[in-house]
Amino acid sequence: MSVRTYNRSVRVGNWIEDICLEEDTVKDHLERRERGELLIQKASKLQGTILKKTDLSVSVDGFVHFGDHVMLMNEEAQDQVVTQTDIEPRQANALSVSMSESKMHEALKFSGKCDVSSSKHLEPNARNTFVICSTLSEGVPLGTPLVYGQHFCLRTLPGIGGDLMLQSDIATFQQSAKKSRKQLLSCVEETPSYLTHWKILSFDPQIRMETEGSPVPANQKIIFNHCKTNQDLCVISDFMVRTPFGREYEVVAYTELNSHKAETEVNHWIIKTGHPGDPPTSYHPTSRAQQ
DSSP: OOOOOOOTTSOOSSHHHHHHHHHHHHHHHHHHHHHTOSHHHHHHHHTTTTTOBOOOOOOSSSBOBTTOEEEEEEOOOSOOOOOBTTBOOOOOEEEEEEOOHHHHTTOSSOOSSEEEEEESOOSOBTTTOEEEEOOTTTOOOTTOBOBTTOOBEEEEOSGGGTTOEEEEOOOOSSSSOTTTOOBOEEEEOSOOOGGGOEEEEOSSGGGHHHHTTSBOBTTSEEEEEETTTOOBEEEEEEEEEEETTEEEEEEEEOOOBOTTSOBOGGGEEEEEOSSOOSOOOOOOHHHHHHO
């Protein structure tokens, strides 16, 4: 029985279907490019939306005010000695808002419930720039200095930032941080409630009561405390979370104390403003008592 052979010029199989499929693929690619739906086009749009560079408020008197655009930064660990090959010491980081990758390329702004992490990217942008806002009950005018112990809300930027509010609540089995299982932080779209109330405490616990009611200095270490749970903002350098922007530190509400019952450096934050003016006058509790 002879075997049937074909010449090289003879097309075998579903050749017409393959040609049509290839033409449809090219046509679909061109149509998506015209509509700006290609992944590379969506990624470039992030530079003008979520990753757009922002300007921080300039503090002339060296204090933090209501309505200021600020960043919350945590300094690098004092001990930079590498003890394990796969774990590096904590680097300087900034509180940042993150969203799911499925929404990131489609949305023009942050919306819905967004996660919070701490990024090593320290340039101000829509992710890590927040606004100091008053609570609904107080209604403090813009430009009023924020004082120690005063309740306030922390919002993302209007427009691109989505005007979300930073909130937290007691950790439960159903609601807790992914890695550390501690008190969860998130940014939500809702009216101010007691879950969104925060206050600033003095960095030095020995003069914390004396400094209450004094203006909060900018670009200096402070304690960022949640009013309802009395837990401090904390960066967990031992746990890294995956975000569309890379691996970042997990941030929770948790007070970590040392042997002297004082907060450790993972609870130390800096409210960073623009180019600061003259440093504020140092506060001396003894001089206030003498008055």
